[in-house]
Amino acid sequence: FRACSMSRVFFYFFEILKYILPETMPSYKLTYFDTQGFAEVSRQLFALSDTPFEDNRLPREEWPEYQKCTPFGKMPVLEVDGQKLPQSFAIARFLARKFGFAGKTEWEQAWVDALGDQFKDYLNAFLPFFRVAFGTATGDLEAMKKSDGEPIRDNFFGILEKQAKDNGSTGFLVGSSLTWIDLIVADHMGVVEYHLPHFLDGFPEVQRVRRNVIETPKIKEWLEKRPERPY
Amino acid sequence: MPKYTLHYFDMRGLGELCRQIFALAEVDFEDKRYDMEKEWPAFKSQTPFRQLPVLEVDGKFIPQLYAHCRMLATEHGFAGKTPFDAAWVDAIADQHKDFYWGDFKKFWWRALDAAEGDLVHEELKTKFGIPERDKFFPLIEKQLTETGTGFLVGDSVTWADLLISEHVSVIVRVVPGFLDAFPETKKHAEKIRTIPQIAKWIERRPVTAH
Numbered sequence: 001f002r003a004c005s006m007s008r009v010f011f012y013f014f015e016i017l018k019y020i021l022p023e024t025m026p027s028y029k030l031t032y033f034d035t036q037g038f039a040e041v042s043r044q045l046f047a048l049s050d051t052p053f054e055d056n057r058l059p060r061e062e063w064p065e066y067q068k069c070t071p072f073g074k075m076p077v078l079e080v081d082g083q084k085l086p087q088s089f090a091i092a093r094f095l096a097r098k099f100g101f102a103g104k105t106e107w108e109q110a111w112v113d114a115l116g117d118q119f120k121d122y123l124n125a126f127l128p129f130f131r132v133a134f135g136t137a138t139g140d141l142e143a144m145k146k147s148d149g150e151p152i153r154d155n156f157f158g159i160l161e162k163q164a165k166d167n168g169s170t171g172f173l174v175g176s177s178l179t180w181i182d183l184i185v186a187d188h189m190g191v192v193e194y195h196l197p198h199f200l201d202g203f204p205e206v207q208r209v210r211r212n213v214i215e216t217p218k219i220k221e222w223l224e225k226r227p228e229r230p231y
Numbered sequence: 232m233p234k235y236t237l238h239y240f241d242m243r244g245l246g247e248l249c250r251q252i253f254a255l256a257e258v259d260f261e262d263k264r265y266d267m268e269k270e271w272p273a274f275k276s277q278t279p280f281r282q283l284p285v286l287e288v289d290g291k292f293i294p295q296l297y298a299h300c301r302m303l304a305t306e307h308g309f310a311g312k313t314p315f316d317a318a319w320v321d322a323i324a325d326q327h328k329d330f331y332w333g334d335f336k337k338f339w340w341r342a343l344d345a346a347e348g349d350l351v352h353e354e355l356k357t358k359f360g361i362p363e364r365d366k367f368f369p370l371i372e373k374q375l376t377e378t379g380t381g382f383l384v385g386d387s388v389t390w391a392d393l394l395i396s397e398h399v400s401v402i403v404r405v406v407p408g409f410l411d412a413f414p415e416t417k418k419h420a421e422k423i424r425t426i427p428q429i430a431k432w433i434e435r436r437p438v439t440a441h
Contacts, residue, residue, distance in 0.1 A: 114298035
């Protein structure tokens with residue numbers, strides 16, 4: 001319970017500070033495991049916008065205790081001046097809207113959201129095969145690749161390939177500037193290719209989006225300094 | 232006002248949330264319903280992700296239920312009054328999605344069509360229905376207790392209220408007593424359904440099994 005009561009203290013501290021100094025920038029703390037996973041998109045949004053944040057990477061053994069004071073029993077959790085927000089996409093969208101990476105119009109924002117949710121559906125279907133590929137589950141990798149990995153990949157990356165092309169082959173999935181869906185896709189591709197080299201070679205437009213993301217100076221800088229983890 | 236068409240099957244299912252947002256906002260829309268066998272195959276290739284529901288706005292499509300519902304709700308003031316509130320609406324909706332499409336589904340899809348004395352149904356309820364219910368609905372109870380407003384986020388109705396109350400009202404009908412340990416959740420669902428625009432929609436919507 002120490003973790004929970006500390007964050008209460010933190011919250012009240014910032015309420016008082018906000019009263020004294022109404023124009024201060026909010027303080028951000030992002031808590032997740034020490035992996036990229038579902039927190040990486042938000043870390044990259046902080047990097048892109050040059051916004052300082054506490055990158056709280058929780059050791060596995062501290063998770064059972066910390067879990068008790070999370071809103072939904074899961075991570076990541078974002079704290080904004082001590083106020084908590086769960087769910088990785090709610091967090092990413094909140095930060096992206098604040099920092100200008102959510103899409104420039106209502107329509108673009110809706111399309112970014114749609115691709116984000118489609119990615120989530122794809123990942124849920126893809127993970128049983130992918131876990132075998134990165135070694136946290138057992139199975140016949142080659143058989144599962146043919147029965148699951150490839151068809152599921154082709155279905156989703158086919159959608160992305162068309163989207164990137166219809167968007168003018170600009171290196172952005174939606175609109176004419178970086179959005180959080182570009183970051184999610186690029187990060188995921190990096191993780192896939194690390195464990196399954198050449199698995200995503202057949203999608204040149206999406207590869208263009210990925211190159212665009214990793215060559216963006218602030219992302220490049222972040223990628224160079226972040227802890228390297230397998231996923 | 233743009234011309235809206237919601238494309239979905241002839242059921243409440245994943246189309247109901249969008250229809251309720253239109254009802255709440257008092258915005259006209261074409262409620263296009265496809266026969267799964269006879270009409271859907273022909274339309275499928277015209278949709279961006281080969282899935283329904285899809286919302287058509289002045290001839291252009293937005294797929295993915297939450298994406299187009301969030302857009303509509305935001306436009307009409309039902310997505311939370313501040314950016315942080317809007318993020319909490321999103322978080323509750325995503326948590327419900329994880330619950331609904333996770334292990335709960337193994338019980339729920341059977342429950343929707345179960346006959347009296349269906350033993351497999353009882354087995355699935357014990358193995359999946361009850362444990363998953365007991366992970367998700369305490370979060371809803373807590374949220375309602377914390378806001379104290381009768382709404383899940385802030386002090387006014389959001390699309391999270393529509394999403395949760397619709398599912399709860401079906402659970403209460405299909406599995407009587409299943410949510411008795413969650414009084415705030417049941418009260419919330421009853422209250423949302425009495426909002427005049429929602430009550431009117433419920434009265435006039437096509438009656439379908441799901």
